[in-house]
Amino acid sequence: MNINFKKYIAPLILILIFPNLVNILTCYSMKEKQLRFIPSAVYLGDNTSMTRDIVRNLKSSETFDVQYIVDDPNEVEALMRDGKILFGLIIPQNFTNDIKNFKSPKLTTVIDGTQLSPASFTKIASSELLMTIKAGAMMSTYQGKLSMSETEALNTAMPINIVNRLIGNPTRNYINFLLPGMMLAIVQVAVAMNAASSRIVKKSSGIIDFFKNVMKNLIDYGILGIVSAVLILAVQHYIFDVPIEASYTGVLLLLIVFMLAVVSMSLLIASIFSKKQVFATQVAAVWFIPSSILSGYSWPLISMPDFFRQISSFMPYTYFVSTLRNLMLKGHSYDYKTNIAMLLILTLGSLILSLVSFVIRKQLLKRNITLKSLSGRKVLHD
Numbered sequence: 223m224n225i226n227f228k229k230y231i232a233p234l235i236l237i238l239i240f241p242n243l244v245n246i247l248t249c250y251s252m253k254e255k256q257l258r259f260i261p262s263a264v265y266l267g268d269n270t271s272m273t274r275d276i277v278r279n280l281k282s283s284e285t286f287d288v289q290y291i292v293d294d295p296n297e298v299e300a301l302m303r304d305g306k307i308l309f310g311l312i313i314p315q316n317f318t319n320d321i322k323n324f325k326s327p328k329l330t331t332v333i334d335g336t337q338l339s340p341a342s343f344t345k346i347a348s349s350e351l352l353m354t355i356k357a358g359a360m361m362s363t364y365q366g367k368l369s370m371s372e373t374e375a376l377n378t379a380m381p382i383n384i385v386n387r388l389i390g391n392p393t394r395n396y397i398n399f400l401l402p403g404m405m406l407a408i409v410q411v412a413v414a415m416n417a418a419s420s421r422i423v424k425k426s427s428g429i430i431d432f433f434k435n436v437m438k439n440l441i442d443y444g445i446l447g448i449v450s451a452v453l454i455l456a457v458q459h460y461i462f463d464v465p466i467e468a469s470y471t472g473v474l475l476l477l478i479v480f481m482l483a484v485v486s487m488s489l490l491i492a493s494i495f496s497k498k499q500v501f502a503t504q505v506a507a508v509w510f511i512p513s514s515i516l517s518g519y520s521w522p523l524i525s526m527p528d529f530f531r532q533i534s535s536f537m538p539y540t541y542f543v544s545t546l547r548n549l550m551l552k553g554h555s556y557d558y559k560t561n562i563a564m565l566l567i568l569t570l571g572s573l574i575l576s577l578v579s580f581v582i583r584k585q586l587l588k589r590n591i592t593l594k595s596l597s598g599r600k601v602l603h604d
Contacts, residue, residue, distance in 0.1 A: 236412045237446045238453075245405045245454045249462045252397050256285075257343045262309040263290035263298050268317040272362075276313065276355050285347040298332050308334045309344045321359055322367070343394065390551035398464050402550060403543040405454045407514040410484050410539060411507060413447040417488035418506035423496035423580060432580045436573065440485050447481040467553030476546060476558070479565040483538035484510070486572035493576040496583065513539035519547075541565050 264277055280286045286309060290301060298310035310332035320327035331348050333341050364370045364378055391398050420439045426432035455473070458464035466473060488506050495502035515521065516534040523531055523540075534540045541561035548555035555561075 233416045233443070233446055236416060237409065237443070238450045241405060241408045241412060241450055242453050242457070244408060245401075245457055248405070249397060249401060249458060252401065253462065256393065256395060257340055258284050259287040260285060260309050260340060260344055261307045262286045262288045262311070263292055263301050263307045264288055264310070265292050265295040265298055265312045267295070267313050267315040268319075270318040272318045272321070272359060273313050276311075276352075279351060279355060280311065283347070283351060285344070285351075295330075302332060302334050308337065308340050309348065311348070322363055324363070339396070346394070390548075397458070397462060398551060399547070402455060402458060402464065403519050403547060404514070405458075406451050406543070406546070407519075407539065409447055409450045409454065410480075410513070411510050412450075413443050413481065413484050414488040414506040414510040415503045417443045417485045418491045418495075418502045419499050420489060420492045421496070421499065422489060422492055422576075423583065426580065429577070429581065432577070436489055436576060439489055440482065440573075443485045443488075444478075444481045447484065448477055451477050451481070464550065466550050468549035468555075472558070473546065473549055476542065476549065476562065479562055479569070480538055480542040483541075483565045483568040483572070486569045486576070487538065490572040490576045490579070493579040493583075510537075510539070513537040514543075516540070517543050519543045536568070538565055538568055541568075 262280065264280065266273055266277065277288065277291070281288045290297075290307065292298060292301070295312045298307070298312060301307045302310060312330040312332065314327060314330075317327045317329075329352060331345070331352075333344055333348075335341050360378070361372070364374070365372065370378065388394065417439060420435075422432065422435040422439060426435050452474070455464075455466070459466050487509075491506050491509070492502050495505060513534070516526070516530055517523075517537060517540040518526075518534065519539075523534065526534075541564045545555045545558055545561045549558070
């Protein structure tokens, strides 16, 4: 009964149940999909109708929650140090008069850089909002002082009309960008650690027997991993509206070859460290956990030193996760076929090396037995 629990129940919990439970809870916690109501403070050094309009626009935005109107610009940073705000806006004295006199007043945004996700989001959102406010203020000045028409004032205030298009994730949705790869990284680690603990060498008496055990574990853990991954993506897609722009068949094929590569590489670890089952599990964890960083998913590969890029080239996650994100958000991936081929190469290479490791281990064991036998005979002869 204990054997059945270890063999079936534990992998089901670790590979199937736990990642899917984490997926549901994480998706629910990020169901807003964008950062909203970021706690903010404003220093109103120039209290005029124009500056009050700026504050009003901030308050009406769902991105910012203006909780403090302070009397001293230094209070903005003090509030940020105390963890009460993530964004601050400092409007200097004589701001309105400087605009009317065609001077260049300075608006200062204060952003908490210790939290990169809110920092990058607030920087973009505040820039967009303040650029709109700036254009409106300049138009009003041009119309009032230079008697320009609305069109002339707009063209003067914004002589170059810059249009930004975000392909794949135009709303900067964090669930779409982050969660599919993050959740499947959990599945990857769970599959790897369970597969690496397989006793494929101890249960094998010969090469054919070893091959059968490898195939059995490859199929068992591969199916568990694929089912878990499909359930995760299904929950994200159908319940939390994460898009899958590509065909389901294309995504499924990528999942299958990815899981085969993960399991086969884990079985290679199991064959190398067959006498140390716990250590093999730890090696699998040490190898697969950092792949979410080294794969280029959270930090671009092109910005990494060559050494780390070389390491990442041996990690299945590198050829999987960015391709998956492209398929889900863009509907295609330029390197789809190449990465499928690389995952198959990793799978085949790992299986071959597992077999080589088994043969070498058996040969060494046979040699040791022979040497002991000869040594025993020599003792008896003496």
